Amino acid sequence: MTIAHPPVQLSAEGRIAERHWQEMLFKRRLYTWGGAVALMAVLAASLWFANETNAGKFFDRLPHFFDFIGDLIPRDGFEIWRAMFDLPSPYADGSLKFDYPEGRHYIAGSFYIPEYVYKMLETINIALVATLIGFAFGFVLCFLAASNLTTRRWLRFFVRRFMEILRAFPEIVIAGFFLAILSLGPIPAIIAVAIHTIGALGKMFFEVVENADMRPEEGLRAAGGNWVERVWFGIVPQVMPNFLSYALLRFEINVRASTIIGAVGGGGIGESLRLSISQGHEAKTLAIIILLFATIVAVDQLSAHLRKRIVGNQAFAFGGGE
Known part of the structure; x- marks a missing residue:
């Protein structure tokens, strides 16, 4: 009811x-x-x-989308590993037969580094050097752009607009400009990634500085400390863990950016990937993709672990931990 x-x-x-x-x-x-x-x-x-x-007739070519994926299927299970580690091919066409470089990929004259592993290390090196350069310049510029530390509006305006210009253009556009001037190689790639990194890290850094606790800075001001001393002893200890965290995050991004720049002549694994695709070397293409994927996953996991350790330790040091 x-x-x-x-x-x-x-x-x-x-x-x-x-x-x-x-x-x-x-x-x-x-x-x-x-x-x-x-x-x-x-x-x-x-x-x-x-x-x-x-x-070029997008819909006309759409039915052939999976043709390239089908061509990537290796002839046997070990073909990819032979391509990755420079092992000679057993096939008559010699499609996977490598010419070992003389001296370039050797350590101490005896330890040989496979071609693609060496190229991957070159890409990581480009990203690492560019990140260090971007961190150094972004660290200096961020304090000049922070409103709680720089009272001159014209200086803050100039520094902020300068960093906006640096990050306004993608890395590949900047790389194309320097590749035309400095020729092919990793140096233009380092410059391009570093320029964009300065603008990106500088913006994130000065936003962290503007949210810092100003009481230590006020105490140093009352004690007669100059501007550099107030920044170095009152602000830097607070913001450095976040700075390092952002730098590690930017390093992950720069590894990917360096790979893309390599495809247009900036060296590293991106150049090898472009050549293997254009020359129709399917096993080499798959080997590079697997190596690139494994490297990016490893870098992401290591960076995330380090960021957690850095930020967590800082929270404990300032009383934020249990």
Whole structure:
């Protein structure tokens, strides 16, 4: 037996609130459906534009999308590893036969580093050097851009606009400019990644500085400390753990950026990947992809572990831990 409840009688204020809620719900649904329709229209227009003018008959080539993936299937289970470690191919065409470089990839004259492992190390080296350069310059500029440390508005304005210019252009665009001037190689890649890193880290650094506790700085000011002393002893100990955390995060990004720049002539594993794809060496392409994936995962995991250790230790040191 069910008991019928009488309808709830709303007051005048309740009816107004209910009507307002219904109007908001209608607008939300209208905006959601309108946004979905607009998105589909823009997507359709983009595909049409790509097919007609920009990408060489996009829809005509779409059925062949999986042809390249099928070509990547190796002839036997060890073909990828032979390609990765420079082992000679047993096939008559010699498609995986390597010419060992003389001296370039040897350590102490005897320990041989496989070609792609050496190229991967070169990519990591590009990212590491660029990150260190970006960290050093970003560290100096961030204190000049922070409003709680630099009272001169014109100086803050200039430094912030300068860092915006540095990070306004993608690394590959900057690399193309320096590759045209300095020729091919890792040096233009280091310069390009470092320039973008200075702008990116500088922005994140000065935002951390602006949220720092100013009481140590005020105490040093009262004791007669100059600007450099107040920054070095009052602000840097607070912000350094976050600085290092951001630098490690940027190093992860720079490893990927260095790979992309390598594909346009900046050296490293990206150059080898571009050549293997263009020359139709499927096993070499898969070997590079596997090596690149394993390296990025390892760098990400190591960086995340170090960031956790750094930030956690700092929280404990300042009383934030248990």
